[in-house]
Amino acid sequence: MQSHENMDAMAALVCGCLNVRVSFVSGQLRPVSFFQLALAGEEALEAFFKQKLIDVTLDLTGVTKEHAFLTRRKAVGEWFITSCLNCGMAAYAEHVKHSLHKVLVSSHLVRDARTVEEMVRSPQYSPAFRVLLKPKTTDLSPDLGMPFARQDASLERQHELQLINGKSTKFLRQKQLEMEKRIREFADQQKLEFSELQRRTIQDKNVVLG
Numbered sequence: 001m002q003s004h005e006n007m008d009a010m011a012a013l014v015c016g017c018l019n020v021r022v023s024f025v026s027g028q029l030r031p032v033s034f035f036q037l038a039l040a041g042e043e044a045l046e047a048f049f050k051q052k053l054i055d056v057t058l059d060l061t062g063v064t065k066e067h068a069f070l071t072r073r074k075a076v077g078e079w080f081i082t083s084c085l086n087c088g089m090a091a092y093a094e095h096v097k098h099s100l101h102k103v104l105v106s107s108h109l110v111r112d113a114r115t116v117e118e119m120v121r122s123p124q125y126s127p128a129f130r131v132l133l134k135p136k137t138t139d140l141s142p143d144l145g146m147p148f149a150r151q152d153a154s155l156e157r158q159h160e161l162q163l164i165n166g167k168s169t170k171f172l173r174q175k176q177l178e179m180e181k182r183i184r185e186f187a188d189q190q191k192l193e194f195s196e197l198q199r200r201t202i203q204d205k206n207v208v209l210g
């Protein structure tokens with residue numbers, strides 16, 4: 001069980017907040033240089049391509065997002081670049097022709113299973129939303145602070161709010177059921193111990209009275 005978890009984590013790359021996850025075929029990581037990409041026009045000017053990049057072959061899981069609305073996909077020439085809005089990382093690029101299996105990922109993505117475990121254990125990790133969240137600040141620029149707190153009445157925004165409300169309600173309901181089960185089990189155990197003590201006391205009383 002543990003090995004499955006580890007293998008899973010090791011054959012995936014995650015963004016800085018765990019929102020975007022790129023699962024790839026193990027061993028299929030190839031560093032790519034800027035020159036190998038043979039970019040033209042606006043592509044050659046795009047900052048994403050100027051960092052160290054890795055060419056990966058996606059596995060069946062491929063790219064997953066905890067919260068798709070916290071990502072943005074932009075077209076640059078023949079590429080689509082997806083960034084995570086929650087941590088601000090430009091995560092990966094898909095070529096219009098090879099997007100099904102191959103993506104270029106930023107080498108800034110986290111690959112080390114131990115680092116991912118540390119992220120999950122950190123105080124910033126939200127158990128309900130399964131991503132790292134920055135503490136809410138009174139930032140003058142809400143877009144750079146906490147995406148969940150953005151004010152926007154658009155239909156898309158309402159959908160996001162519904163999604164988040166649904167997720168938090170479901171999470172809390174699940175945790176409540178688990179807590180109630182633990183309380184019932186504890187109460188049953190305590191009652192059992194008490195009746196055993198009762199039985200023993202009556203037995204001992206009879207022994208004492210002869």
Ligand SMILES: [Zn+2]
Binds near residue numbers: 020087
């Ligand atoms: Zn992120």
